[in-house]
Amino acid sequence: MARKKLKPYDLGLKQFIKIRGKASSKNFLKETKSLSPDYAKYAMEFVWGEIWSRHILDYKTKELITIATLATMGGKENRVKEHVIIALRNGIKLDEILEVMIHLAAYAGFPTASNGLDAIKDALNEVKKH
Numbered sequence: 001m002a003r004k005k006l007k008p009y010d011l012g013l014k015q016f017i018k019i020r021g022k023a024s025s026k027n028f029l030k031e032t033k034s035l036s037p038d039y040a041k042y043a044m045e046f047v048w049g050e051i052w053s054r055h056i057l058d059y060k061t062k063e064l065i066t067i068a069t070l071a072t073m074g075g076k077e078n079r080v081k082e083h084v085i086i087a088l089r090n091g092i093k094l095d096e097i098l099e100v101m102i103h104l105a106a107y108a109g110f111p112t113a114s115n116g117l118d119a120i121k122d123a124l125n126e127v128k129k130h
Contacts, residue, residue, distance in 0.1 A: 009041065012049030019052070019059065020086060060096075063087045068100050071116035072108045080119035085127060094124075 006014065017025045032040040052062065067083050070076040084097055097120060105113035 008045040008049035010049075011053050012044035012047070015053045016044060016048045019090060021089070059090065060087075060092055063090070063092060064096065064100050067097060067116070068104055071101070071104060071119065072112055074112065074115065077115060077119040077122070080116055081123040081126070084120050084123035088123070088127060094120075 013025075016028075020028070029040055032043070057065075063083060063086065067080060067087065070080045070083060087097060088094065098117075101113045101116045101120070104116060
């Protein structure tokens with residue numbers, strides 16, 4: 001018997017919950033749907049259902065790429081912090097995340113990597129609180 005293929009939204013929701021956790025996922029969806037149901041739908045379908053559900057790169061690689069990308073964009077420190085917390089909860093080691101910032105310094109500059117380090121410090125402080 002063939003398994004039923006999940007629709008992009010359902011696949012995305014499954015992946016989102018797997019990575020973010022049930023409580024975080026529920027809060028995100030509740031808040032986002034109340035503000036913009038279409039945004040929540042597109043995030044689940046495309047970002048989580050189409051991109052994060054692909055199997056060529058493993059989760060750790062995707063998360064480290066995401067942290068590096070957000071750190072280089074500037075002004076996204078809250079998102080860097082959020083992804084660092086998620087990474088730590090999912091078994092990525094702090095040393096691996098810090099190594100990304102060292103590598104980033106060579107290609108995006110020390111100020112960019114320093115901003116990333118600040119976001120990592122904020123993430124660690126938040127993890128300690130909980």
